Amino acid sequence: MQFIPNSPLKQQMVHELGLKNINDLFSDIPKTLRTPPLSLPKGDSQQHVEEHMRRLAERNTPFHQMPSFLGGGMKPHYIPAAVKAVLSRSEFYTAYTPYQPEASQGFLQAIFEYQSMVAELTGMDVSNASVYDGGTALGEAALMATRLTRKKTFIIPGNISWEKKSILMNYTRGAGILIRETKYDAHTGTMDIDDLTRTIDVDTAGVYLENPNFFGVFEDAVDDVSRLTHQHHSLFVVGADPLSLGIVKSPGDYGADIVIGEGKSLGNPLDCGGSTLGLFACKSDHVRQLPGRIIGMTKDTQGKRAFCMTMQTREQHIRREKATSNICTNEGLNMLAAAVYLSLLGSTGLKELSLLNFTKAQDLAQQIAAIPGFTLRFSGVHFNEFVIHHQDAVRVQRHLLSKGIQGGLPLHPHYPALKDCLLFGVTEMHTKEHVEHLLSLLKEVS
Amino acid sequence: MYHSAVYEEPLLRELEEKRAEQDARTAGLPRSLQRTAPPHIPSLDETQVVRHFFHLSQMNYGIESGIYPLGSCTMKYNPKLCEEISRWEHFSLVHPYQDESTLQGTLQLMYDLEAALCDITGMNAFTLQPAAGAQGEFTGLLITRAFHEHHKEFHRDEIILPDTSHGTNPASAAMAGYKVIEIPSTAEGTVDLKVLKQTLSSRTACFMLTNPNTLGIFEAEILDIADLVHQAGALLYYDGANMNAIMGKARPGDMGFDIVHLNLHKTFATPHGGGGPGSGPVGVQSTLQRFLPVPRVIKKNTTYSFDYNYPDSIGKIKLTYGNVSALVKAYIYIRLMGGNGLTEASEVAVLNANYMKKKIIDSGLYTMPYAELRKHEFVISAERLHADKGIRALDIAKRLLDYGLHPPTIYFPLLVKEALMIEPTETEAKKTLDQYIDALLSIATEDPELVKSAPHHTTVRRIDEVSAIKNPLLTWNAIQQQ
Numbered sequence: 001m002q003f004i005p006n007s008p009l010k011q012q013m014v015h016e017l018g019l020k021n022i023n024d025l026f027s028d029i030p031k032t033l034r035t036p037p038l039s040l041p042k043g044d045s046q047q048h049v050e051e052h053m054r055r056l057a058e059r060n061t062p063f064h065q066m067p068s069f070l071g072g073g074m075k076p077h078y079i080p081a082a083v084k085a086v087l088s089r090s091e092f093y094t095a096y097t098p099y100q101p102e103a104s105q106g107f108l109q110a111i112f113e114y115q116s117m118v119a120e121l122t123g124m125d126v127s128n129a130s131v132y133d134g135g136t137a138l139g140e141a142a143l144m145a146t147r148l149t150r151k152k153t154f155i156i157p158g159n160i161s162w163e164k165k166s167i168l169m170n171y172t173r174g175a176g177i178l179i180r181e182t183k184y185d186a187h188t189g190t191m192d193i194d195d196l197t198r199t200i201d202v203d204t205a206g207v208y209l210e211n212p213n214f215f216g217v218f219e220d221a222v223d224d225v226s227r228l229t230h231q232h233h234s235l236f237v238v239g240a241d242p243l244s245l246g247i248v249k250s251p252g253d254y255g256a257d258i259v260i261g262e263g264k265s266l267g268n269p270l271d272c273g274g275s276t277l278g279l280f281a282c283k284s285d286h287v288r289q290l291p292g293r294i295i296g297m298t299k300d301t302q303g304k305r306a307f308c309m310t311m312q313t314r315e316q317h318i319r320r321e322k323a324t325s326n327i328c329t330n331e332g333l334n335m336l337a338a339a340v341y342l343s344l345l346g347s348t349g350l351k352e353l354s355l356l357n358f359t360k361a362q363d364l365a366q367q368i369a370a371i372p373g374f375t376l377r378f379s380g381v382h383f384n385e386f387v388i389h390h391q392d393a394v395r396v397q398r399h400l401l402s403k404g405i406q407g408g409l410p411l412h413p414h415y416p417a418l419k420d421c422l423l424f425g426v427t428e429m430h431t432k433e434h435v436e437h438l439l440s441l442l443k444e445v446s
Numbered sequence: 447m448y449h450s451a452v453y454e455e456p457l458l459r460e461l462e463e464k465r466a467e468q469d470a471r472t473a474g475l476p477r478s479l480q481r482t483a484p485p486h487i488p489s490l491d492e493t494q495v496v497r498h499f500f501h502l503s504q505m506n507y508g509i510e511s512g513i514y515p516l517g518s519c520t521m522k523y524n525p526k527l528c529e530e531i532s533r534w535e536h537f538s539l540v541h542p543y544q545d546e547s548t549l550q551g552t553l554q555l556m557y558d559l560e561a562a563l564c565d566i567t568g569m570n571a572f573t574l575q576p577a578a579g580a581q582g583e584f585t586g587l588l589i590t591r592a593f594h595e596h597h598k599e600f601h602r603d604e605i606i607l608p609d610t611s612h613g614t615n616p617a618s619a620a621m622a623g624y625k626v627i628e629i630p631s632t633a634e635g636t637v638d639l640k641v642l643k644q645t646l647s648s649r650t651a652c653f654m655l656t657n658p659n660t661l662g663i664f665e666a667e668i669l670d671i672a673d674l675v676h677q678a679g680a681l682l683y684y685d686g687a688n689m690n691a692i693m694g695k696a697r698p699g700d701m702g703f704d705i706v707h708l709n710l711h712k713t714f715a716t717p718h719g720g721g722g723p724g725s726g727p728v729g730v731q732s733t734l735q736r737f738l739p740v741p742r743v744i745k746k747n748t749t750y751s752f753d754y755n756y757p758d759s760i761g762k763i764k765l766t767y768g769n770v771s772a773l774v775k776a777y778i779y780i781r782l783m784g785g786n787g788l789t790e791a792s793e794v795a796v797l798n799a800n801y802m803k804k805k806i807i808d809s810g811l812y813t814m815p816y817a818e819l820r821k822h823e824f825v826i827s828a829e830r831l832h833a834d835k836g837i838r839a840l841d842i843a844k845r846l847l848d849y850g851l852h853p854p855t856i857y858f859p860l861l862v863k864e865a866l867m868i869e870p871t872e873t874e875a876k877k878t879l880d881q882y883i884d885a886l887l888s889i890a891t892e893d894p895e896l897v898k899s900a901p902h903h904t905t906v907r908r909i910d911e912v913s914a915i916k917n918p919l920l921t922w923n924a925i926q927q928q
Contacts (some may be wrong), residue, residue: 001790002782003523003715005875006798013801013876025796026695028664028819033696039565043784046527053778057536059551066548068541073765076539082492084533086499094508094524096516097721099855101911102904103450103847106506107720110499113458116922120485126920129721132577135765143621166761170588174623218479247472248479262765269533272552273542273766274577275723287918293721297925298914300906301899310914316580316617317858321626326617329578329711333719340499343458346489348466355472362474381476406544 067434068406071385071425076270083267086340093333101308108307111295114339121245122259123252124281129293130335131278134262135164139171140291141258145206145235147289152177153203157191159184159213162414189217189378193224204232210239216385217378226255244383246354258282267341268334277334291325356428357384364426373446377421385425393420399445448850449903451504459922462488505905513878517823517855517867520690520712528775537774542766546751553750557743559777567706568699569729573738575768580614582707582726587622588760590652590681592737602651608637610660610859635661635816646678656685660859662820672702689713691821694789704731714776725772739763794872795822805883811890823869825862832864835894839864842889845900849885
């Protein structure tokens with residue numbers, strides 16, 4: 001049997017144990033529980049499995065065969081070959097969590113570099129070694145805010161993804177946290193500060209703001225939200241798109257205490273939505289309540305620079321039910337991809353990429369809105385996603401799809417107020433031809 | 447003698463010769479939004495970056511470097527085919543929200559994977575959404591809560607688990623809002639039915655168990671345990687971290703478990719990636735199906751789709767559908783192995799563990815508390831070496847590194863003194879097992895000072911973890927400000 005080198009030695013080894021039959025090793029399982037053979041088909045050769053996978057693959061349509069303008073937080077991005085090359089080093093991808101630091105200095109140093117770069121991007125002092133994704137990061141941030149403030153209400157704006165809201169509810173119910181949702185401005189798409197002012201009170205543990213928000217719009221009143229939050233001795237949690245941070249103010253610049261986000265766009269493929277990368281950074285005052293792993297720099301017994309997992313008394317393998325989180329396995333390899341990707345870009349490259357995403361989206365939004373029947377739904381300044389309204393969005397989508405283009409994400413299933421609205425996304429991956437094709441098709445339906 | 451690679455590899459920021467000057471202003475973006483101080487990420491050439499990470503990779507031990515017998519972690523070989531195919535653009539460059547008609551391949555894969563996991567575990571339905579084992583546990587406990595609330599049993603606020611349980615079990619239970627009650631094991635290292643019976647009550651929501659447990663012992667009284675738990679109106683949860691011991695031999699669904707999580711990055715050979723991405727699918731019995739996260743993958747005629755229409759669902763636990771790339775790899779692994787291959791994997795995993803256990807215990811240098819027969823992993827104690835020579839489990843672990851071998855899990859489970867928890871898996875050859883046994887025996891007879899000062903041949907010597915805590919240096923900036 002492949003991948004089982006001792007298969008041919010089985011009987012010999014059984015005898016060496018003084019047993020007759022391999023099943024003697026399973027004699028402790030009560031007879032009534034012994035399973036009949038699995039009904040799964042027999043194993044197959046690598047060649048046959050590859051052929052089968054090719055047939056399955058053909059039933060998917062990837063970006064290069066069908067350009068997609070979907071927004072919703074995940075979009076295709078160009079991944080430099082060097083990122084893939086580093087990630088294919090099996091010393092990295094086949095390693096376990098670095099519990100033995102002397103044999104894991106490479107990964108530990110890479111995490112340290114990642115933490116440093118996330119801190120730079122977000123304007124925070126420290127970062128952890130990742131959580132699962134941008135959604136669970138929000139759940140963990142709400143829990144962390146309530147631990148730090150010993151208060152039990154967490155405020156979210158209405159302009160975040162419905163999936164994140166659902167995850168947040170699941171993460172916070174056990175702790176008895178009350179989630180309160182504030183309105184967004186129906187015209188600009190940004191947070192409604194008046195509604196926040198009405199909602200926030202002395203029991204508020206934290207206020208969440210997403211920048212850019214789910215509709216792609218930059219929040220412009222961040223300083224007001226920050227002031228209001230801190231006046232109530234609450235923590236200011238900001239969700240950021242790391243790719244936007246090459247050009248826009250860092251959350252640290254406007255008073256964030258905790259910064260989270262989905263980091264998939266940093267060198268990771270779409271992978272049909274996963275794997276993902278949960279960014280999680282904070283001010284140093286709060287580090288002892290951070291969930292997940294943190295890597296620190298120290299020395300070995302000879303005084304040489306070394307790295308190790310640190311502050312592990314926050315973690316489940318030491319603290320069990322008193323841990324700051326149950327997280328164990330995180331998104332190590334995605335984090336490594338982000339570290340390599342950012343190192344290749346540098347500050348200058350990141351800024352150029354941010355700007356490219358920003359300008360392409362401004363151009364596309366204006367071009368679409370110039371077509372009769374299509375309007376830009378929100379007036380706020382947006383990054384690389386934006387919401388378009390058309391009175392028959394379903395027909396628009398259907399027409400695009402029939403001509404080999406995937407249009408924007410329909411918002412009405414989860415945002416009833418946004419009937420006939422489509423969330424578009426555009427990045428450096430979209431060529432001039434893609435854009436022209438999209439525009440010509442939209443003109444056909446207008 | 448083995449020596450690991452040693453580079454005095456600078457930090458990325460130390461590699462930078464000159465910080466690139468940057469015009470902070472960005473045309474077109476309102477000034478109020480503009481970043482004025484650019485993030486300081488070093489400007490380096492691709493040659494420098496690639497060499498940097500290449501050096502780092504060489505200072506890291508992976509499953510291809512050698513045996514990696516971490517107990518309860520199932521570090522088995524990750525087949526290359528799974529890696530290669532998961533990177534095909536047809537799987538890696540598709541968007542989670544693109545039209546279902548253009549995602550039939552991935553949908554079919556998820557549907558068939560769910561069916562395969564049902565067959566292996568004896569459960570009725572699976573969600574593939576959880577990102578890791580711990581998140582699977584958390585999902586299972588949210589389902590537990592939804593189930594009891596559905597039956598108007600709001601008072602059930604306790605989770606019981608044995609003292610051999612993985613640390614994630616109590617952490618997940620606490621996160622789900624439950625009170626955790628840990629019960630002591632019997633002198634045989636298994637669940638104490640009497641204590642369990644006394645602890646179960648109308649307040650019990652769930653009993654969490656790993657079987658075989660973390661000592662590698664099969665809980666033979668599992669049917670009685672299930673009866674007791676169900677009589678109390680509670681649910682029985684299966685931590686599937688140790689599923690590699692029993693595939694094709696016994697199924698948690700037949701043992702009376704109501705909820706199961708699996709670790710695809712353990713049992714189903716998807717790589718650990720230095721700590722993730724993982725995947726922790728959760729399986730349930732039919733009565734609990736309605737509570738599973740959305741979306742579920744359904745099939746009508748020959749067409750697959752995502753179905754969100756489950757009003758009793760707990761909702762979402764992770765963005766989109768889970769770590770799909772891991773699902774692709776696990777699916778390929780299961781096709782390669784088949785029902786016969788998975789059974790063979792469990793048989794040889796158990797055989798390898800018992801082979802090592804016998805040779806190590808026969809030497810008389812290590813002791814083994816509790817029963818004889820083990821499944822895929824076993825826990826030995828270095829208490830004798832500790833008493834005689836002052837050598838601790840930690841010292842042995844560090845000395846193994848000098849032999850070029852990855853140490854086992856140490857100091858777990860907590861009830862064994864100076865514990866070394868060894869899980870060789872089925873993918874190690876006999877010669878490798880022999881080499882590992884020889885190393886453990888030879889360490890026991892080495893000069894104690896040599897062992898206590900180990901490792902000597904690794905990238906760095908033993909690490910000062912205490913000063914890392916006292917004086918946290920967590921970023922480049924922290925070092926500069928020091």
